[in-house]
Amino acid sequence: MEVIFKGNKTILKNSEGFDVIQTFECGQCFRWNKSNDNSYIGVAHGRVLSISQYGNSVMLYPCSKEDFYKVWEGYFDLKRDYELVKKRLSSDSILKKAISYSGGIRILRQQPWETVISFIISANNNIPRIKGIIERLCKKFGEPIEFFDKTYYSFPTPERLAKLTLKDLSEIRAGFRDKYILDAAKKVYSCQVDLNSLIDVSASVAYNQLLTIKGVGDKVASCIMLFGLAHYEAFPVDVWIRRIIQSCYFKGKELSIKEIKEFCNSKFGSFGGFAQQYLFYYARVLDTA
DNA sequence: CACCAGGCAAGCC
């Protein structure tokens, strides 16, 4: 891949292995939206970015050289060799098939705090509504960011949310999850849970710390680890993953979540998180086919 | 009208 800087635009040439649509539509993130052309606009790290793809070229705007190295190169995980990941997983014929649909996914390195709240909101919820709740949360409690003639909003800080009441939060219509959002905000703001430290500790230590937050169980903790803490062995099992593992590997036989996790951990090991994303996207492709 | 959605906590055995 070649990176070209042109003022406030950054262009990635020969960016095979990076598919913008797959990356944003694989359920890992909730704040990127398709705009009129083939570009996506989103907010991350308190900045607005427009990103578009033309064949093998990806354009980021506004993105200076400094922005690229400080924020977006890491956010899009551009230094990782995904060919290596896909090669390792393609020894499994089902993964090979899944990767033929979803091989352009990159696992975003999102901010830990944002992933905590986003995936608490995701519990027993559907993607369009999750996005709606998060947008209302940001609009009510985040900071405005102007971009052309529209106002976008940053993700609210732990401090801001920790000082809210349930009544304040009721406006975002998060349902029973509102109390979990407050609990998470208080624990993170008080450093009872030191999120940033969880990147550098073992997966099991991070996992157990996350479970101390109300509303964070096995699935949500796994998502936070995979999408926010760079623990790539995490393997979140949701209804989609359960369905596709059962149908592809067990002839439709019903398995418990625990059995699925154990099966996938032994099969995919430290590449589990990548496998999970390829399978999730594939399962949803099959569903809409 | 049921049923479902990237599950979890609490209460049972």
Place this chain on the structure above:
DNA sequence: GGCTTGCATGGT
């Protein structure tokens, strides 16, 4: 330990 139930809200 594992299994069941209720849960806010909105879409189909």
